[in-house]
Amino acid sequence: MIRKIGITCAVVLLLGLFVRQLARPQAAITTLSIWSHEADEPAKVAVRERVAREIERAHPGVRVVITWYDSEGLVVALKTSLPAGQGPDIFYIETDWSDLITDGYTLPLDGLIDWNTIYPWARKPWIYDGKTWAVPQEVYTDELYYNKKLLANLGFTLPPNAQFSQEQFLALVKKARAAGITPIAQGVGDRNYPGAYILTQALLHKLGLNDYGRLFGGHLSFLDPRVVAVFRWVKELVDAGAYPKNFMTLKLAESHYYFYQKPGAVMLPMGSWYTGRAFVPEDEGGQPGDFPLGIMQFPAMDDAACNECKVRAVGSSFAINAATPHRELAAEYLNAMSRPEIGTLWIDTVHLQTAVIAQGSASATLYPGYYKELMARQEGAKYFDIDPSDFLEGACLDTYVQVMNSSFPGGLLSVDEAVRLMNQACYKG
Amino acid sequence: MHNVTAPFKKTLLLLFVIACTVITGGPFLWVAALSLRTTPEIFDHPYSFPMHPHFGKFLKAWTQANYGQYFWNSTLVVVSAVFLATLLGAMAAHGLVRYPFRGTRATRFLILSGMMLPPQMLVLSLFQIMFSLRLYNSLTGLIVVYVATQLPMTIYILESFFAHIPQDLFDAARLDGYADFEIFWRIALPIGTPAVLTTALLNFIMLWNEFLYAVVLLTDNSKRTLPLGIMFFMGGHQIDVGMMATGLMITIFPVLLLYAFFSETMIKGMTAGAVR
Amino acid sequence: MASRIEAKEDAGIPRQSRDWVPLIVFLGPALVVYAGFSLFPVLKTIYNSLHVMKPHNVVEFVGLGNYRSLLTHDEIFWKAVKNTALFSVFGTVLDVGAGFLLALCLFAKVPLARFWKIVWFSPVLISYVVVGIIWVWIYDYNWGIVNTVLRWFALDALAHSWLGDPHTALWAVLATQVWKWAGFNMIVFMAALYGLPPDVLGAAELDHCGWLAKLVHVILPMLRPTVVSLLVLSLIGKMMVFDVVWIMTRGGPLWSTETVSTYVYKRAFDWNTFDLGYPSAIAVVWFILILVFVALLTGSLRQRDKLEY
CATH class of the missing domain: 3.40.190.10 (Periplasmic binding protein-like II)
Incomplete structure (x- = not known):
């Protein structure tokens, strides 16, 4: 009996599939x-x-x-x-x-x-x-979003060009951590790029458009002193507790929620698609209506080639x-x-x-301040037109994802190990 | 002495058993609770009882989060594949047992060695093959692959069962004038029903849960099966733990329903496929 | 009716040739499907493994080149081999051990044994995708039950990002795997335990043999065939592990959970190179290794008695 019912069901389903194909x-x-x-x-x-x-x-x-x-x-x-x-x-x-x-x-x-x-x-x-x-x-640009209120509470004021120096940025991270606030709400649980934002932007500033391209094109060594200096600075940030404890497993959508809802963080580096998650109603996971959202430039590096460089991509x-x-x-x-x-x-x-x-656009009227600030941050910038995770391939991509995106900012690797691994996988000599 | 320690031992044993049960069963109950709660509620208190159960979430998951589509896809693929694998497998097993020829041993070896094949040996080139056959990203293609991969085990179980049916029965039927296919349909299959049911259940569970072939061979959102649907929902735009839990329950539910009715058969079936 | 007439007409034909038609009818469809979508792909994978596939559908023959670079200088492959080996060995032992322990509990006549059995077996039936997601939540740093329990006992210092730390990630995935499969081994052990001749157990009891001694000297030796089959079976399964790792960690952090299967998948579909040749070579090497392992294991533990279940 059961068999007959089963067979009948299966035949009907198969017929259904067939008809769907024909139809x-x-x-x-x-x-x-x-x-x-x-x-x-x-x-x-x-x-x-x-x-x-x-x-x-x-x-x-x-x-x-x-x-x-x-x-x-x-x-x-x-x-x-x-x-x-x-x-x-x-x-x-x-x-x-x-x-x-x-x-x-x-x-x-x-x-x-x-x-x-x-x-x-x-x-x-x-x-x-x-x-x-x-x-x-x-289109999007990579931006460093921050919570205006938290920044003020910590006693920091953004300079008129909206860019901290690398020392100021490190001081900010330390002070936030001391106050029990996570400095940067970032996680790499399900994406292969967010963990590298601070590091790659710092490299871009330090090296400028041309050498930055050469670095990821395999024509500039990761052992270059400028590159190592940037890795050292990021290592200081990491050791100062810049990232959340669950950085390795925090997912992209969760990092947004972390930043503007619970438990809250000072900064969130993100592509300007940030708004896609943040500007939806609060009960669908968006940011609170009165959230004091600001945009700052990624920090300026000492002896940098191009502190006004940004990443913009189509x-x-x-x-x-x-x-x-x-x-x-x-x-x-x-x-x-x-x-x-x-x-x-x-x-x-x-x-x-x-x-x-x-x-x-209605959004532009809904969030007039936001779009004005975004335009201000993009004014006069020089652009690198792609994110490394989008053009690397093979072992270099895999190593980039494992090292620069997760383990190095996750505090699992020393500077020497990190640059060695990257060099081995990406540098073509 | 014996009398003193025995009840103590018994209690200890029982405590251990209960601990094991909490560990295995607990996660299911927890997900069931999550599936009736909204994400903000969950983030406030992950482990509380669903005080105000939101049964509407299942409707929402079914219609808006596309789980209805995934469920239909899974059902279509799995039921068709199980039906075909069981039918073709039973026919082949019958053929192997009742029509011995010079190549029987070799054929049997060829088919049964399929149980040892790692999916990785197949999946890379299957991807190419399905593409050139225009069966890539199609449910029909997935059904065919499922049938092919489940055939060895199906034949393995059914063959040993069919071999135990006395040959006299078949000879008698032949004398009565039954044709070959009638013998299979009227005698072998009905007698083999328990084994057929076991393999069907076993195939159902394995295919309902299958992930690797599906993730390689399907890309279109409207064709995804339940495991794929859930996986992509997890990587999706917003974090919606509550809705994911609802999706998990929708995936588990048919299996648990079958388990409730056929628990003994399923337990036997799952282990029969592995160790006979 | 028609069949009767047919049968009469067939009566004169020699048996041998008459049997070919039904044989083809019965065996043919299964063989065609199986050969086309299982055997042929295997051959094609072996063929692919000798080639490099480049853009524009250019396929270049490289002989054993893929194998050479795989075995000589592919660090990630060897990491994956090490992880898979750890995972397989520890996973197998823990799985089978846990299953045996559970079976003993039930065998010791615990009340409600049937109920426990059904609950303990249930994870076996659940998809790895579902199991993986549930366990990712269980290990969640902020609200997962593992850290929550630790914090309850004021052990905050032990709270940990279990899947995010290369030292714990593989073990965390392993625990999930044991959780899923222990019930399976339990059932097989149960069948074997209840298949033991009662008089042997009774005799041991009469000899005032202790519980543990009885286990070690009487029960375990008699279960040897079962243990061997389960070990082999479990080992094969674990050497191919993909789903659970892919769902929970995708091989990270720092390749600490990269298994051979996830590496094959990544090389084929995640590396932006679209070369199916190299990953095919990995798959072939691994398949051969699995075969060798199984042969060695069954050979060294050679047992005449085949487990009948």
Whole structure:
């Protein structure tokens, strides 16, 4: 009896699967297919799906199908399908996947896209050989967020350029720890970059754009005295108790909560996507309405090459498959996505910076001080356009994640061990 | 002397047993409690009883957090794979036992050695193969892989059971004019029901919990099975311990339900697959 | 009806050839699926392990090059081997030991034995993803039960980031693993214990043999085949461990929980290199090692009696 029921169930389910496969859309004349990352961010999904529906309404008979991936899966799927001449019409792309462009799988977009609605600097990272290969949607800078009230309570005042010296910063860390407050709410429980913020920004200041690039490109040794000096300073911070006790297992979302809710911390270095988690209602995990949020510059290094250097990166972007039969339609989708209204919608619902020149956003009026301060911190800065975790690969990436992102700031390694391990994995001589 | 220490020993033993039970069962009860509480409540008092149980969380998890979709995916994949693995496995076991040929021993060895294969030996190239067959990122592809990986154990258990059915029964049926497939369907399978049920349960549990093949072969959010769904929810945007606990309960629930009804069969089944 | 006629028609055909059709019908589908999606991938993995895969679908034959660099200068691989070895040996001993202890408790006629058995077995049925997440919470620095209990007893100094410290992480994962599998070994031991001839146990009792002496001299030797099978089984399982490590630590901190399986996965899908050749070589080496181990273990503990359960 049980067997019969079981078999019947299974047959019904199998049939269901079959019918579902058959029932896939075949009536539509044209299908525009899009592969996108960020399945786990509903607000981004909503924006992109909304634009898809607009295109369908404008073109009866066209279906726009977005397949949602996580980033690992998407990279793998693209790298496997594009060489075979398959793949979607439009796909999500990040600046470190540039081999997809150099390998010739994307279409030059200069004449296809209306670039007037996109910030020129956000377009710049996508220009190779004088042509533009992708449309940026999200942009961010790395910032050092802090709690204004706690900083004042500890007796520190930020100088007019919003940048402490490395000695002042160390003093701040020590004083906060002495007062029983965690100086920097950071954790590396589930990400491969946050633990390295202080260290990499200090390296960037000390070395300047060019040598910083050489360091991670494998052309400058980690044994360089400037690099070692920066590691020593960070080691002092670590030994002074800059990071929480559960630094190694604290997750990214938890570190936000740690910073603005419980137990509270003085600072949180984070990409400017900070707002994506912080500017949601408090009962959904956002920051309290009256939270005294401030932004300071990462500390200035002594004898630095470029204390005004910052990291800015273009996040989610979209490219068109060179093999697509629907290039006009694909371009139309990307243009629709880059309209100022959509930029505004992005800022208001996703709470992140966008490459689209937006107009009259509600968030900007909700948090006017924040956006003003952000713009002030970004004024006059020189930019390095990518985060190391995004362009390293192989053993160097693995060592970066284990050493610079977690074990060194986690206090498990000495300066000598850390630079030795990094040098061994990354330096090509 | 004996009389004095015996009750003392007994109490000690009982205390130990209760301690073990708290350690094994406690985490389940704790997660069950968490699943009915909201995240702010949990962060205030992680270990309190759900005073105001939020049963609505299950509805929310099902509809908004996508667990309904994951549950359907898991059910579809696992039920189909278990059905196919059991059917194909039973047929193969029957064939091996009742139709000996020159290559029987070699075939048996080939199939049974599959139980020793580490998944890592398969998963890297399966990824390539599924891609070229256009079965990558598809539930059908995952079902096929599941069937292939569960076949050796299924055949192993069923074969030994079928071998114990007296040959006379089959000869008699043949004399009665039963065709080959009818013999399998009408005689071998019904007599083998306990073993078939055991393997089906065993396969169900193993596949319901499977993670590695699923994480390599599926990427689309709408195709994720429950273990994947939960894993990605954990790495997601906000920390929502309460909602994760609800998801964990949704994952555990079918297994516990089966366990409640078939505890003895499942205990036997799980161990039968390993040591016979 | 049709089948009867068929059978009559078949009667004249020699048995040998008549049997081929049903044999193919019965064995064929399973063989096709198994060969296509288990055996073929294994062969392809071995083939891949002799190549390097580069962008643009360029596959370059390197012979044993992958194996050479793997065995000679891959520090992380050897770290992973060491961790996996520690994990397998200690995990196996603890697992089987805990299972035996639990089985003895039940065998000692504890009241409500059936109930305890069902509870103790339940972790075996739960997905590693679920188990891993629960235990990440249990080890949580701020609100996990381990540190909470320590703080209750005013042992704040012992409160620890269990999964965040390279000295404790592997052991913390190991404890989770024992928690999940002890119940499994218990059941097998129970069956073996109840399969012991009662007269032998009775005789030992008459000899005024102590409880411990009875255990060591009578019960354990008789359970030898069971112990051997469980050790082998547990060892194989642990040498392939992936899920629990991946969920709980992803091999960190400082590679202190990196196992061979997590390393294979990372090299294949996390290193941004997309070379499946090198990780395939690791998988092959490890597979051979597992086979050798199993052969050695079963060989050195050779036992005629096969465990019948």
